[in-house]
Amino acid sequence: MTSTSTTFLHFTDLHVGNQETDSHLYSDTTANILQFKDMLRGLDPKPAFVVATGDLTNQGDLESNRKLKSLMDDLGIPVLYALGNHDVTKSRDGFYEGVLDRTDHGGAYYDHDQLVAGVHVVVLDSTEPAKVGGSLTEAQFDWLNQALTRHPQAPKIVAFHHPPAFENNPKMEWESLRWQDSVKLAEILRGRNVQGILCGHLHSDRVTSWHGIPVIMGLGSHGALDPVLPRSEGIRMLSYTGFGICILRDSGLEVTFAQAPGNRDVLMDYSGEKFKAAMAKWETKSAEAAE
Numbered sequence: 001m002t003s004t005s006t007t008f009l010h011f012t013d014l015h016v017g018n019q020e021t022d023s024h025l026y027s028d029t030t031a032n033i034l035q036f037k038d039m040l041r042g043l044d045p046k047p048a049f050v051v052a053t054g055d056l057t058n059q060g061d062l063e064s065n066r067k068l069k070s071l072m073d074d075l076g077i078p079v080l081y082a083l084g085n086h087d088v089t090k091s092r093d094g095f096y097e098g099v100l101d102r103t104d105h106g107g108a109y110y111d112h113d114q115l116v117a118g119v120h121v122v123v124l125d126s127t128e129p130a131k132v133g134g135s136l137t138e139a140q141f142d143w144l145n146q147a148l149t150r151h152p153q154a155p156k157i158v159a160f161h162h163p164p165a166f167e168n169n170p171k172m173e174w175e176s177l178r179w180q181d182s183v184k185l186a187e188i189l190r191g192r193n194v195q196g197i198l199c200g201h202l203h204s205d206r207v208t209s210w211h212g213i214p215v216i217m218g219l220g221s222h223g224a225l226d227p228v229l230p231r232s233e234g235i236r237m238l239s240y241t242g243f244g245i246c247i248l249r250d251s252g253l254e255v256t257f258a259q260a261p262g263n264r265d266v267l268m269d270y271s272g273e274k275f276k277a278a279m280a281k282w283e284t285k286s287a288e289a290a291e
């Protein structure tokens with residue numbers, strides 16, 4: 001039997017926007033994406049497609065989505081998009097109209113799947129407008145169950161924005177899918193030839209073995225969460241960016257994290273007393289809700 005391999009890219013947390021009008025955009029993401037494209041010029045073999053796992057834009061507005069589309073279109077290869085929390089700060093409208101040229105969506109979850117270059121890519125929409133953390137609905141689980149029956153011979157890559165919750169920690173629910181949804185997802189994906197899960201959200205290059213499936217989180221083009229600041233102490237964003245070069249072989253998935261040059265300056269700091277105060281507020285609110 002001859003062996004096959006497919007090369008593709010993992011982009012995430014692109015945060016396309018306008019730094020002049022958006023005080024929550026901490027780096028020139030458009031310039032950073034152009035830098036990625038420069039880095040890709042010599043890549044051999046050429047990637048067959050891109051999976052972009054959410055926070056495609058910083059505010060979800062129409063103009064940023066149009067800018068995203070033009071930045072991605074000239075790669076000249078299919079781009080499979082997942083939505084992230086920043087894409088739905090108000091609604092999914094900006095993405096649907098700016099990227100897909102659709103206004104008939106009725107706010108529907110953007111779940112979709114496609115056989116591309118021999119790989120069955122299944123994309124889930126883990127967002128809920130105006131929420132930072134991720135979730136999946138019963139209807140989405142039903143859809144996923146169906147989608148996984150398609151293209152039975154093809155290896156599968158599943159993509160969505162929020163990583164699964166690897167432990168049950170309600171305090172950190174903002175950084176992942178809900179715990180109960182993660183448990184259910186693991187049950188559905190078991191034994192379905194899923195070679196890897198691609199996700200983003202935490203602006204980090206990270207690999208987690210989750211019920212035997214590699215979960216690949218990418219860094220993105222906005223900035224990196226300081227990897228040595230304990231997660232329980234807040235977040236600090238540093239000035240470096242990157243993307244993943246993926247090779248899917250018969251033997252499994254390989255991902256090389258390609259980091260662009262960056263000076264690691266602090267772009268944003270939400271740690272220390274500020275973070276402790278926010279957590280205390282959250283605990284009071286949760287305790288009140290539980291009464």
Ligand SMILES: [Fe+2]
Pocket residue numbers: 013015055084086201202203
């Ligand atoms: Fe992000």
